[in-house]
Amino acid sequence: MIAGTDTLKRQAVDLLNESGKLRYSFTAFSAQHTELTYYLVNHALAGYKLNFLDTVIMTFLREVVTNAVKANLKRAYFEQRNADIKNPGQYAALIEAFKREGVANIEDFVPIMKELGLKVHIYMETNIDGLRIIVQNNCGMTNEELLRARERIQAASAADSVPELLEQFGDESEGAGLGLLINVILLKRSGIGIKNFQISSDEKSTRVAITVPRSFQMPAQVAELYNRITSEIERIPTFPESVQRIINLCDNPRAEISFLASEIEKDPSVAASILRLANSGGFVVGTRVESIHRAVTVLGIKNVRQLVLAHSSRQILDKHYKVFEEFWEHAARVALYCRLIAERCGFRKLADSVFLGGLLHDLGKIVLHSLEPETVKKINGFNLARTENSTAVLEEITLGLSHAEVGARLAQKWNFPPVLIDMIRNHHSAFAADVSHSVEVSIVHLADAFLRVEENQASYVYFDIEAQAHLNIANAKELQAIHEWVKEAAGKQVL
Template identity: 35%
Template sequence: MATTSQTQELTIDQARIKKAIISGVPLTITTYTLPHEIELYIEQVLEAFLKELGQQHLKDYLAYCIRELAVNAKKANTKRVYFMERGLDITIPQEYKEGITSFKEDTFNNIGHYLQLQKEKGLYIKILFQVKGHTIILEVRNNVVITKTELIRIHDKLARSRQYHTLEEALTQVLDDSEGAGLGLVILILMLKKIGLDEDCFDIIPGETETIARISIPMDKTRVENLSILSKAIVDQITALPQFPENIVAIQKLINDPRSEMADIARHISMDPAMTADLLKVVNSAQFMLSKKVDSISEAVKLVGIRGIKNLLYSYGTQKILGEDTSDKKALWEHSYKTAYYAYNLAKNFRKDKNLLDDVYVGGILHDMGKIIFSTVHPDLLQKIRSFFAEKGIPAATFEDLAAGMNHAEIGAMIAEKWNFPDNLITAIRLHHEPNQAPPEFKDLVETVYLANMLCEYENGNITFDQLEKSVLTSFGIGNEKQIELLLQRFSESFKRETQNH
């Protein structure tokens, strides 16, 4: 969201915060020296983030926790440059002991010098805000590896914090202790206790290149239940959404019948001129890279294969039912086509699995079904649902969350279940914002649809490289932003050529 390597105007982008929450992508603020104006900015972003989630009451407690962790991260970075300058190895106990005795006094008297050194070495403090499923994740990361000694000291302070029940009790005992420095973490745990969390919600995670301090806050159960009830009501109430058209169901039956021949399937498709045209359009697109144009439907069926035809029917049928009659829907379908195209190209370049090519393409087309369905709902029905939830005392904000797209993945998956879609497509729709939740058998599919969707968001300037899920990038062998930009350049130019030809 922001990198503060130089002084700049810091403004809160509410629309971006809302979009990050809906998409489940992290908001990040990176700083090298943590000046006072950045501390204030972090607090403002936290407030806007919590407000969007209806959790404003947590702001003061969590602001303290983030401030404490950020200051600790800055101190850890300062310690690294101080030890480097003195030629001491922080990982050797004897040298650690030698350096730490004068660390406080030396750095306090010359803090500007050490902060400048941190900046030159690229030692950052990164604050991260994210919603994962029904949990709020707050993290403070710094790119130095925590030593065993430091980790033991932290765990010792956390263990001691369990014995205190009030702030007064902690202050009395900790301040008498020669190690008064542990007070900040003790207060942090007490703050979490005040909002009903235990110390298990806080963790220090030593990574290979970073140290991560993480607070996980389960969202208000009432709100989560309300969203689920609302989503189910939307799906149940949309009686206007029928099962698939009969001709599509008939072809699906033919495909599933082992005695069927390609010629029978081709004959059935050719009875529907619109479907025939769509199938030929797909087969002649850049996706199949054929040397000549295909005009015959039976040749097309042979080229696309049973799995390809089956997938085409899901996307074709969904579009037939949901339509493209409003500008909102048109924009959503356009985004879906681009996602499908990017997903197909990611699978082709990185995954080398023919079946996956067909699956990711249709997964891309259908990933935002939930948003399209919500925009399909008749205004009278929306009013009826709104009134029903007002009677139940469910806040209007929860309804607005749904309208904005929160839970759209769940709504899409529920409709896909209603239409008897296969498990792989239902999973791709449900988890396209949560790739780490995917079961092993659908991991490649979900990760590919997730990354394709995120590439579209990155291309539109809606997210930054920092907001991409690192584990997914790693599985595609992507390690830096330059690779993403080169990939996008290729995909984007190819997509433009593709759409101009049709």
Template identity: 30%
Template sequence: MSNSTSIPVDKNKIGQAVQMNIPLSINTYTLPKETETYIVEVVKVFLGAVHQTEIEDYIVYCLNELTTNAKKANTKRVYFKEKGFDIYDQKSYDEGMLNFKQESLSNIDYYLQQQKKEGLYIKVIMQAKPGCIIFEVRNNVQMVATEFKRIFDRMVVARDYETVDQAFMQAIDDTEGAGLGLIIMLLMLKKIGLQEDAFELITEKDMTINRITIPTDFEANRHLLELTKTIVEYIDEMPQFPEKIMEIQHLINDPNATMGTIASLISDDIALTTDLLKMVNSAAFGLTKECMSINEAVKMAGLRGIQHLLYSVGTLQVLNVTNEEQKKLWDHTYKCAFFAYNIAKIQGKVGILEEIYVCALLHDLGKIIFSSIYPKLLEQINDLKTERNIPEPVIQSVMAGMEHQAIGVAVAEKWHLPAAIINTIKYQYDPESAPKEYCNLIATVGFAEFMLQYTEGNINYYQIPPILLKQHAIEKEEQLQALCDKLNAKFHKQD
């Protein structure tokens, strides 16, 4: 953006929000020109991140129409209040509207400042969700019956038209804002193939919500699934889980096996022994004294704990983390696991501590796999693109990491990892959709990931799902910050 008053657009934050399926929100009281420009720039980056740039002009128009109408609705409230009109009384409403447009426009700066003093805001929200993208324009006033009727009438009129030219023939009463502009907006949505229910007008107490829901391209989804499946097929040459670890797993599941037998089998593998002792002695497990033997480790961690630790050790051995990007990803997952384990410990989830630790450690399995096979995969994917006529945006989608979760799930299933790990990878950003028995575990891992992203400045407090904050007794940002600081300090203390 070129002018000196421009607001910088953080592309990394937008990309992070798209990847995590969390909302982006822009708040304004007066909707100045620089904010309008900023909204347009954010929409462009957002649509680019979800590979929907072809609808950019349509969405920009729709949001401009809805934000302008929201601003006028807020202005109307302060104007009516100052002039003594009752917006809820039909006669008083009609009287107030006689001079509203002329008088408010002639002194618009004053009325906009009054809106700000009254705390009347406009909020633009955009969010990528599985299967759709959502745009909302909210303003914190309740729509009165007369306003709702007029907008509903415009929606009915828009059904009768196929083109904007036809709409221009409609007689528009210019005392209200939601007239021709709203009809054109609905026609634009129709033009990009959306049904009438793509636009919703929701009225709540002290809130008006205009929502546009756009399903993602089904053809693109078909290609994404095809490409993801093919990537997993390309990983076939990747080694299976280490035979020794699978042998130990079978022994753990044998009701006749003793602790001593299991410990002896683990001890036979020097690398496995070293890795397990390192994990058991990490600060996350809070042992009062250093564990120096596998026998002791098995007793301390218990069979379930050892079993879950073996999955993480096995994954590390298979993936053979070497380059800097992979090391950075593993460092992030170790910290996430530490956070998740300690959050669970604070909340008394003693029975699933080790399970939570390992699920958090492997929740980004898809990213790590993708980074490890990326160089060889590039050439193969280009061949696949030509062979199966896959559109470039779909290729970009996978390369941008939007399908990391799907890849992680596919590989976890291929390796026969436990259902808890598979469901954590799949539902980490949407724990409510997970099978009921894993919701609590996944919510803890998901909250730990959101905490890390918040700590690293990649997301803002408002983007953390309210249900996760509620589940972890966080009522305000200061509480979250204090918890992050506490766990951060504890994590670095172990280094």
């Protein structure tokens, strides 16, 4: 959470609870606004016992708000250049430059937008029918744009399944159209329905409204998959007793190292991986570590605990599922990036903790891949290149649970520490992290997102602003510089 917003958030929720209505406005959507919005949405949904829809609604809102701000920004950009946005010739001459300069440098245009009175308003209303949210900006759509948007909504709502929709529209590269499509899929598949989504426009403004009906029910098909995945998680074994004993000893400050070492020796595969780590770079120079006792001393109890968790998770998953090597390669790379980001952003103390978070962040993918390989492949192949959590949300509405949530449930079952569970659960939705873990979650989020940029699956513009705020990253330039540094530092290390 960002300092100073705590009281504000509580006041806003009180106001919404008391009067059933709330309105707030902004020029650009900042980290504080996302957190405030998430907080309000989460509380409002809780009133109807519909909290599980919070990521769906947030994804919807972030998309809508981003587009609303962008339309205002476009207007400011054209007015600053004395160009008429409605004149086709002038529009064509400037639009490419706007996409290059305007979208990436939104901070530069905030004063101009303020001067022109360009704002985005969010209205929330809670009543007997459910939660209603309206997002409004200061830019009217042309008739043609409105028609196109409505056609698109119609076409998307006619399709039957997510894969079908993805095939039909998957090659769309233009942002706003694709964003709208994602939202239609979201509402349709989540069970909220298209009829609860309205878009209207006049000369001066565009309004997008959504209603979450209190009588909401998860679609039967999704509920069935949800149940299948949940019972699969139940079937996955817990850690063996020998491993549990080692972890308990690590947690006991009075436990003797020699006793811990003798417990580790009873589990040959844990013992072997501890020796391997103790002998890898960074821990000892010169002499080889031959005994477990010495290895524990060299690594420290905290590292031993981390290693045992990582090792045992991998063993169980490897035994139950066909896990592809690329999965662990990705995990190892994210883990390394996590450590480097922690060092670079001034959180050196968290380096070990986020390393483990990076290693285990995608655990849930293994389960989903093996249960629903075809659907998952299609979702992953659909390059949304937009919001960081699109894939997770698509999984949620198609399968009932995202890989992040599946991983978190598995981590809960395995008694992982709360911070680790949070890193797994929210690595695609840093805004939803618990206040006390926001830095750790943001680091894992950023490490994963950097790799997506390297694979051409994401761009800096759509990075989570909350994660950047938690890590004190001021702007896109700084973000890019950190990425370059991390990439170079990682290149020097052997994975």
